[in-house]
Amino acid sequence: ARTAWCEAGADAVFCARLQEARGRRLLEMGLPREARDAFEEAEDIAAGAGIQALRVAALCGLAQAQDLLGHPEISLTTLLWAVSVWETERGLPSSPEWRSMRGAQGRRLFTDLAVLLQDDPAAAFDDVQRYKGRMLLERVEGPLPGGAEAVWSGPVDLKRLQEEVLHEGEVLLDAYLGPRHSVLFAVD
Numbered sequence: 152a153r154t155a156w157c158e159a160g161a162d163a164v165f166c167a168r169l170q171e172a173r174g175r176r177l178l179e180m181g182l183p184r185e186a187r188d189a190f191e192e193a194e195d196i197a198a199g200a201g202i203q204a205l206r207v208a209a210l211c212g213l214a215q216a217q218d219l220l221g222h223p224e225i226s227l228t229t230l231l232w233a234v235s236v237w238e239t240e241r242g243l244p245s246s247p248e249w250r251s252m253r254g255a256q257g258r259r260l261f262t263d264l265a266v267l268l269q270d271d272p273a274a275a276f277d278d279v280q281r282y283k284g285r286m287l288l289e290r291v292e293g294p295l296p297g298g299a300e301a302v303w304s305g306p307v308d309l310k311r312l313q314e315e316v317l318h319e320g321e322v323l324l325d326a327y328l329g330p331r332h333s334v335l336f337a338v339d
Contacts, residue, residue, distance in 0.1 A: 163200035174212045183219035207256045230264045262329025273309045
């Protein structure tokens with residue numbers, strides 16, 4: 152009922168949320184092609200209005216629809232784009248609501264990405280660790296300026312963890328629960 156209202160140039164936030172909600176419902180109904188179209192529209196509206204948080208939600212849904220349509224490579228590209236959008240969302244309000252929303256988006260984004268990167272476990276591990284480290288720092292210090300480079304002087308990625316942190320016979324188990332997928336890394 153509100154689609155025509157949105158086409159007439161109504162409130163961008165409402166219209167982007169409407170299309171993103173339509174996309175989620177269409178996925179629930181088993182209609183990924185129609186969901187893809189709704190998520191693309193939501194992302195276009197949110198991008199045009201500069202609403203980064205809604206862009207991330209729409210891009211995550213779009214990636215899910217693309218994966219269900221049998222296009223995992225396009226889904227991966229979409230998620231990587233969503234990560235770059237998520238990373239640019241800096242200096243925004245440090246309210247508990249904003250941090251909660253941002254954390255929930257990151258959980259979905261990075262666990263979905265890890266599943267798509269399962270053929271490259273090192274990249275999957277490094278991406279999830281980057282997200283977890285970033286969220287921990289933001290909880291302690293509030294929103295941080297710039298990208299990950301502004302924060303990490305030397306991130307502990309998989310290679311560094313194996314070479315400098317873990318000793319012979321030690322295993323790091325790192326589980327992360329997302330809304331659609333959960334991942335467990337075992338690093339020795």
